[in-house]
Amino acid sequence: MSELPSISVSVKAAIVHDGKILLLSYDDSDDGGCFHYNLPGGKAIEGEPLREAVVRKVLQETGLTVRTVREMFVVEYVPGRFGKNLGPQHKTQHNFLAEITDGRTEPRFSDPRDPDQVGFEWVPLAELTGRTLIPQVAPAILDGLAANRDVLVDHAQVRWDR
Numbered sequence: 135m136s137e138l139p140s141i142s143v144s145v146k147a148a149i150v151h152d153g154k155i156l157l158l159s160y161d162d163s164d165d166g167g168c169f170h171y172n173l174p175g176g177k178a179i180e181g182e183p184l185r186e187a188v189v190r191k192v193l194q195e196t197g198l199t200v201r202t203v204r205e206m207f208v209v210e211y212v213p214g215r216f217g218k219n220l221g222p223q224h225k226t227q228h229n230f231l232a233e234i235t236d237g238r239t240e241p242r243f244s245d246p247r248d249p250d251q252v253g254f255e256w257v258p259l260a261e262l263t264g265r266t267l268i269p270q271v272a273p274a275i276l277d278g279l280a281a282n283r284d285v286l287v288d289h290a291q292v293r294w295d296r
Contacts, residue, residue: 140223140224141223141224141225141226142177142224142226143177143178143184143225143226143228144175144176144177144178144225144226144227144228145175145176145177145178145184145187145188145191145227145228145229145230146172146173146174146175146188146227146228146229146230147173147174147175147188147191147192147200147202147229147230147231147232148173148206148229148230148231148232148275148278148279149173149174149192149198149200149232149233149234150231150233150259150279151233151234151239151256152256153258153259154256154257154258155173155256155257155259155262155275156173156174156196156198156241156254156255156256156257157171157172157173157254157255157256157257157265157267158171158172158173158174158195158196158251158253158254159171159251159252159253159254159255160172160248160250160251160252161250161252162250167250168266169252169266170266170267170268171255171257171265171266171267171268172267172268173229173267173271173275174191174192174195174196174198174241175188175191175192175195175227176191176194176195177191178228183288184205184228184230184286184288185202185230185286185288188200188202188232189201189202192232194244195244196241196242196244196254197238197241197242198234198238198239198241199234199235199236199238200232200233200234200235201232201233201235202230202231202232203230203231203232203233203284204230204231204282204283204284204285204286205228205229205230205231205284205285205286206229206230206231206274206275206277206278206279206281206285207229207271207274207277207278207285208226208227208228208229208285209226209227209229209269209271209274210225210226210227211223211224211225211226211227212224227269228286229271229274229275229278231278231279239256241254259276259279262275262276263276
């Protein structure tokens with residue numbers, strides 16, 4: 135029997151407020167990358183429910199307090215099929231719609247700060263597809279916002295007994 139694969143699981147938050155979405159901007163051109171944007175988020179901890187991971191990572195990266203509304207879509211990265219452009223690790227990225235819970239909308243840098251992160255922007259949704267996101271998920275974000283469905287069936291929605 136073959137060994138189970140090691141898969142990195144990350145979460146991202148599409149935080150929409152007043153018709154704008156929060157993006158984090160990065161410049162990793164010194165490392166062979168480029169200027170680009172990402173949704174706030176990061177890796178889930180083993181045993182951590184994904185919705186809780188979103189709340190934790192958004193608070194850690196931006197200082198903003200959010201709650202998850204729903205999971206919109208999942209991105210899978212398989213290194214052998216994509217030339218290992220994003221590293222050798224098999225990854226899934228779970229993208230959630232999240233909303234601010236306390237009215238504060240001014241993000242702050244994490245401590246310690248990611249050296250490649252250069253800022254934050256509230257970008258109008260109409261301008262999202264004109265931004266370089268890595269991975270390039272702008273169309274999926276817009277589709278996910280319009281679909282209004284939660285694709286994650288979690289422990290609160292199912293029975294585990296017989």
